[in-house]
Amino acid sequence: MNGDGAGLPFTIFEQETESTYQTRPREWGMTLHWGSSHLTSCLPPSLIERLSEAYADPSLSPDAVTGLPIYNGKTGELLMEMKADKPCRVSRKKLRNLFADGLDISYGMEVDSIRQVNDGKVVCVFTDGTEAKGDIVVGCDGAKSRVREQICGKEKAMLTEVPLSMFNFTAKFEADLAKYIRGRNALFVTSIHPDTGIMFWLSIQDVPDPSRPETWTFQVLLSWVNNPLPPSEDTYAGRLAFLKARASEWAEPWRSAGLSLPPDTKIPNDKGTYWEKAAKWDNRSGRMTLCGDAAHPMTPHRGQGLNNALQDASNFVAVVTEAAKGDVGLAEAMDGYDKEVLERGSLEMKISLRQTMFIHNWETLMQSPMVKMGMHQAKKDDVGKENGSEGTRATRAEEVAT
Ligand SMILES: Cc1cc2nc3c(=O)[nH]c(=O)nc-3n(C[C@H](O)[C@H](O)[C@H](O)COP(=O)(O)OP(=O)(O)OC[C@H]3O[C@@H](n4cnc5c(N)ncnc54)[C@H](O)[C@@H]3O)c2cc1C
Structure with a gap:
């Protein structure tokens, strides 16, 4: 995050060690599409210029592909192309390394618990017993977020399978x-x-x-x-x-x-998994919040998790910069950030779930969000459209499972 650019001090704590961060066997690619518009507010220009280093194929021009083609697996016939905004495939590993370039990350630090102290600040307690105190803690710790558990309590933070x-x-x-x-x-x-x-x-x-x-x-x-x-x-x-x-x-x-x-x-x-129980969380007067998969863990079939995480990061930098300047109080700034993340994340978790359930069934494939709306960013209106009806009927795994 371009905290340096905003002139704000920060520390990133990562549970993996410097070595396992590089050697972890799991690796996958992600489609970066509409989310790339948020990169400039998160990264310095020198890293934006190097973005192609994170591409799965750095030799490929970013506008070489217009969408994802979907075929009938039995006959090989092209069914449709799921349109996307300049999609490029980035390697999760290469992207993390690019984003980490120039940052001083504290590796091998697994957050165990968080508490708020008398001056309102927050203290992260790590599994090795050490502690770190700061003004705000932002949980960017993935779908199984410990920070989400600390903010919402275990029961309310729980994922639905x-x-x-x-x-x-x-x-x-x-x-x-x-x-x-x-x-x-x-x-x-x-x-x-x-x-x-x-x-x-x-x-x-x-x-x-x-x-x-x-x-x-x-x-x-x-x-x-x-x-x-x-x-x-x-x-x-x-x-x-x-x-x-x-x-x-x-x-x-x-x-x-x-x-x-x-x-x-x-x-x-x-x-x-997804966070079916997502609801307004108590951000302790703006001191604790969530970002990325921690805020909106979703099924991957619409390719939205990374793109939304980038918007979260961009929004967070904007509100925290305003609060640091004194233009707005911290609690008010973070309430606004949380509300938007929760609304956008909840909507996308529902649409992505619907996509996951509908594309795996030939009968419902053509009613899936990808057919109705491509890969573009979900807006409130899309719930009506992608349902093929008006209204905002919630989509739950049990409802759509056949
Ligand atoms: C198969 C697959 C395909 C996907 N395809 C796409 C796609 O095409 N497009 C797209 O936009 N998204 C895609 N996604 C989603 C995307 O991978 C995620 O949304 C994205 O990686 C989320 O980033 P994050 O930083 O929030 O979480 P993560 O990438 O999960 O990172 C969380 C970090 O927090 C660390 N951590 C966890 N717990 C703690 C702790 N207690 N203390 C300290 N550190 C901790 C972890 O070690 C990790 O480094 C896909 C996902 C999958 C599984």
């Missing part, structure tokens, strides 16, 4: 297949199988050498709702066998991509 199974991992393919995949779209292709409603996604994750496709890494994502794997098959071997059996029913290039995975491929199985 969505009946989603998600294999999300990376793989390399032989040169011809890698070129064939990107020949359809340089960034990403996805498909839904009409018989099972399973989604099979392939996107570019890393291009160390554009002239050698065998060096390219892809993100592979297979997801479906309901029908979780039985525990006996929910193992590395069982998941790979399941993926290959599904891939054999798929059109190209998903078929070859699935069937060519080596036997030692280690596939994790992630569940989907």
Whole structure:
């Protein structure tokens, strides 16, 4: 965050160590689209100029792709293109490193609890017993946020599980297949199988050498709702066998991509979650707040989490700068920030959930938010539109699960 630019002191505490932050095995790509308009208020110009370093394929122009093509997984027929505002795929790892450039991060510091002291300031207590005192604590600690628990209490901060199974991992393919995949779209292709409603996604994750496709890494994502794997098959071997059996029913290039995975491929199985209980939180007179997935954990099928996190960061810098100048009181500034984040985050959590549930069913695919509204940022009016009706009916996993 460009706190330096705003002249405000800050400290970032990260639970991972400097070394595990770099070596953590999980890595995925994210589509940066409308959220990029908020980058300039978060980063100094020198880092904005280097943004392409975070691209999955830094050699690709940011306007090379106009949207995400979606195919019928059985026939290979193009169903539609989900429109997006100059989408680019960024590597989560590269983006975090770029954003961290020049910042003095306190690694290996896991927040355990937070308390407010007599002068109104807040004290973070870390799991190693050390403490840090500051004016405001901003929980940017992801979907399972400890800070959210401290602000709202465990019960109210709790995530709701969505009946989603998600294999999300990376793989390399032989040169011809890698070129064939990107020949359809340089960034990403996805498909839904009409018989099972399973989604099979392939996107570019890393291009160390554009002239050698065998060096390219892809993100592979297979997801479906309901029908979780039985525990006996929910193992590395069982998941790979399941993926290959599904891939054999798929059109190209998903078929070859699935069937060519080596036997030692280690596939994790992630569940989907969101914060169904999201409600106005007590920010202790502006001293405690939330940002990013901590404020609005959502299912990933509409590609909105990072984009909203960037808007949160930009909004936070704006309000806290005003408060620091004395233009507005801290409590009033943070109340305004919280209200907007809660409204925008709650709306997107609902729409993203609807997207997740609807795209995994051939019957509802064409009523999904992606068909009605593409990847653009959700506005209040979109709830009526993407429901295909007026009003703001809430979407809950149980309501839309079939
Ligand atoms: C498969 C998949 C695909 C996605 N695709 C897209 C996409 O296309 N577009 C998009 O916009 N979004 C996408 N997302 C969502 C995106 O990844 C998240 O919204 C984004 O990473 C959230 O960033 P964050 O900083 O809020 O949280 P995180 O990235 O989760 O970072 C939280 C950080 O806090 C640290 N932390 C956690 N607990 C503590 C603690 N107690 N003390 C100290 N530190 C702590 C963690 O170690 C971590 O470094 C996708 C997500 C997934 C899973």
